[in-house]
Amino acid sequence: MINLRLYSSVSHVTTPIFYPNAKPHLGHLYSSLLCDVYHRWMQLNNAKSLFTTGTDEHGLKIQIESERQKYKTPLDFVNKLYPEFIRLDNFYNISFTNFIRTTNSDHIANVTKLWELCNKNKLIYKGTHKGWYSISDETFYPESKVIKNPNEPNKFINTESQNEVVYQSETNYFFKLSQFQDRLIKFFEENPHFIQPRSKHHQLLNYLKSTELKDLSISRPISRLNWGVKVPNDDSQIIYVWFDALTNYITSIGGISNVNSLEWKNTSHVIGKDIMKFHSIYWPCFLWGAELPLPRRIIIHNHWISNGMKMSKSIGNVVEPIEIGKKYGTDIIRWYVLENSNLEDDSNFVEQDVAHLKELFIGKWGNLINRCCGTKFNISRSVQRFHSENLSQEYNEIIKDDNLRTEVSNLLNSLKELKIVMKEAIENFDYAQILKLIWPIINHTNAIVQISKPWERPELEQDLIIFTCIEVCRILAILCQPIIPNISEKFLDRIDVLPSKRSLSFAEIGSDNNYGSNSNSKGRELPIS
Template structure:
């Protein structure tokens, strides 16, 4: 049996599998769930936009003591009824946020349960699981044990103990269960992470993981089961129904379940349920999907994904995913969200009032991976206002009755750049402004590709704003309504080329609004692909765009009453 070793990593740039963490449905979804899903959705849509093959999986982590206890408190007849109910809330949020996943996996799905058993058996067969007694501080909230060094008395209750990592309560437990030989993988993990610097991103998180792995005392073995007498809601340990599989061992396995399962990966086979990329019929093997997998996770679960999960895979003789991207959390007006403080942001409420596209744009523009991000509703409102006043108004002005976009497009789309610019020789400032706008448009598709591929959403949207600002400045300074003939048409054409190209490129970011912006200037549906993101690549749009009474792409919305 092959243990962890040098797999042939034939990474295919046109194949990607991106995953959110599977979310714990012990309460309704929050802003952080939407943010993780949005990062994945934009990456997934962009991959499809580039004519690549892409899978996007998300879902719910439905086993464990926390679910068992929450269902009992809520008065449900069984944990299954409890998770069936809450699972719908996560799907509802995805639908509201226009999150277009490929599969919504649940850890109660039959194929996933079978893969958990397979993962356990492989780790056991290879000698990395043993039975023993465990004594230590256990957190029900985190579903994990903590070492003595990370436990302290609560500052508010002297009889209560908490862990220093998450601040959640811990209680001392002694029990017999199964252990995973995590200690055997310390050097291998350090070597792999060091030799593959993009495996964990951003780099600060990679260095954080390396520091933890190199801490004095080594990497202790971990308990990977719980007694069935205490944990009833879980998967039986293969061959020993007196124990249930540890919830993280169970949950992490969802990522391989989602691409056809362990057997299909090991055999480098097409999964039984055909996984086809959207818009085509290219079949990709489970192994190929898996080698091109990117996990997007919150910083609070970094240890499980960057230490436990790679070690489980190594022990089973499976390849590692391509990358693990770690993002930070969201605050509410600068303060950590808390039910007791009453400052928890309801993403469904925000989407219902301000719209899914404004919400998507705001979250992407006001976030970065490295630092905690700050949700402010007045800024969300301002974001929508800017989309109306800057982008929407640019389109509305150029589609006014005084201009003729169809004529401008028909005249200049097929004209070479130099000839077009020479028409402006009488106005050097205007010529330079149009030339600068075209130069930015020449580069923006490649720039956007780099930003989105690196999850630099803020930089991507700032680049979009800079081009919109150039277009608005061109309109404002040149005053096309005071001009006639070719000069007027060149200005209108340049500005609407900017809006057309930006709208096509922003389809993965603001799908509905981008479609309305393209509809407003009558861009044909078959001309909204990456092939049409250069100046002059579409000579058919603009027909009827200057007719009176056309609906505006986005209307103003007042700040929500609170």
């Protein structure tokens, strides 16, 4: 059994490396956000965390597209496009620690080494391959998954991705994938958390039990594909792009010599459902074929649609991530994407809901902080007075209103429960569960301000109420730093929380005894507008 416990000291999370044959879209951003929040949360826990992303720059699609656009070489083409992925990451504060390009020499060396290890174990042989090949998917499909294109009867498509396929016959190298079928089935049965979510685990297991794995063609003749890594000792063949691309995860930890490191043992691959087969079947077999250990787990997410339909330029419903981020703010989009998605289902982007979300941030959370920072109150004094006290006891002694005491008790219990839920939910990449719990806490805190009317109360009562409400704002801002890093920073700056007191250990009532020194002064900027 794989040990799936959360290591507190080291973690490594990876996006798929993205194909730079066009500019990045919302799906690229989604994968990156899932990883970024996990990475930032681990750092908030003071763990050593690595986060790898990058671009998959070899293959027939790149070769064809570079020729179509009349680039001198495919390298010139990918050199033009890969910065777009870095631009998107920088724009959305995606805090990757490593960006892999498969054209880099260190990666090419690891691809060659992995091939040699599999070959040494007699798992690679030369043979003739006949079948239906999809250039878009960079893979062969069996006859059973090929149909005539209903829109172009003279062409054929596959039933999995609906992309065009063409029949080919050529001499390639093959990997003995069929040899690993029983081992894969046994491994999935004994390690049900290796593939997440559970539905994808069942889907893959059922596939393996009902479909006979065939040996896999892992090279292409250089006469058809010349853009890639050459097969060791055979310049007439180019290594299959997925064998090449998957090896990036080993490159990202420093190469094959580091596969026994904690970074590898605690690696979580985050991928889209369209590349599930390559990561969940091919990748474990390649690693076993080289006698290398597997990563910790594979997280598989679904896709995004727009206004209930698949995104299409002809329909006009394509969401351009940078343009929408400029319009509403990157943190608003980060929150919206994570709150309105789950791993199991396709998610629907509705711009009107994004606009409503921004109004919530301004009207609910931002306004709550503004009210507590009003000139009638004194946050610093309230913090000094109550930071180390038992709030329940203080409320019993100071506040005589039973209903208000009950409301505060319920609020503080919800806040305490949130932190517990967050630890498990982030570990499972279930961010929507968290974000749906935060708004009721904010609304409840606003309601307590309205009910209690602290501006009408004596100083001691006023300070206790303000301390309670601003503590909720402070703790929520700390907890939400992985999700909305810019807005959280602005909220914490507005109430004068020191940068050294923004880690997870300070996300407790009364844990910071010295903030708010200048919060109630006139002329301070609004944290969000």
